[in-house]
Amino acid sequence: MTQDAAATPLLSCRHVGKSFGALAAVRDLSFDVGAGEILGIGGPNGAGKTTLFEVISGLNPATKGAIVLDGQDITGHAPEQICHAGVARTFQLNAGFDSMTARENVLVGAYFGRNNRAVPTLRAGRAAHEAADAALEMLGIADRADKVTAKLPVLDRKLLMMASAMATKPKLLLMDEPVGGLTAREVDRVMDAVRAIKAAGVTIILIEHVMRFLVRLSDRIMIMHHGEKIFEGLPTKLLDDRTVVDVYLGQGASERLRSFMENTHG
Secondary structure, eight states: OOHHHHHSOSEEEEEEEEEETTEEEEEEEEEEEOTTOEEEEEOOTTSSHHHHHHHHHTSSOOSEEEEEETTEEOTTOOHHHHHHHTEEEEOSSOOSOTTSBHHHHHHHHHHHSSSOOSSOOSSOOHHHHHHHHHHHHHTTOGGGTTSBGGGSOHHHHHHHHHHHHHTTOOSEEEEESTTTTOOHHHHHHHHHHHHHHHHTTOEEEEEOSOHHHHHHHOSEEEEEETTEEEEEEOGGGGGGOHHHIIIIIOHHHHHHHHHHHHHHHO
16 A cells, blocks of 8 residues: 555454354454555465455344444445445355346446435436446457346356446446456456546455466455455465465465565566
8 A cells, every 4th residue: 555545544443253153263453454555365265255245244233343445434334325425346156137138237336336226216327328338448348338247258248247347437436356257358448447437536445366366466465364364465465475376376486486586577
């Protein structure tokens, strides 16, 4: 984070915990995310990463602690309230309305994701249509706007989720494993999309197991294990942490990642 971002974080989590009965999925977790930053989160399966997203987005409210977005305490707020406050999310699995076109999917985000629609109108207004078209263009799928969502390939489905999220005009975008199941070329395509989203002024937290994706995009990285933070810092410091190597990466993967990072920065 820059000094200004650190002084005024967009998102601040303080001593956040989430328990399911006796199981503590997230334990006493504290971190900040500065405006315009990309925070990458890694860790083994079951580390509590997706649960953390559910807590931030309101799908599974925190058991303890506080979550503050842009100065507003959103702890315990309903998911739609948190969305309207400026938090959008994409999911591990391709979420969408399969029988609708890509444009119609994004239009749902533009119409319902920005304001309370307790009594929806019969038609979305001009502003919602313009926001949907802009999001499709940003994610590079405007030429597939009229295709039925169920017939889109996996990469386009992932980009469509991002477009639907961007149509809500978020301050913060939570991305859960955005490149899972993609080829190396497709991973590069999503990398370009994430950079475009950041260039639009959106703060991003992303969860990912593909480490070359994580280290190339993230300004900082946080590694979780058993619901706790075991590392937080610059990507260049990740491999110097013995706990991260032992618990998560393993020696072989660490050496391959070090070689990749050296070649990338060299």
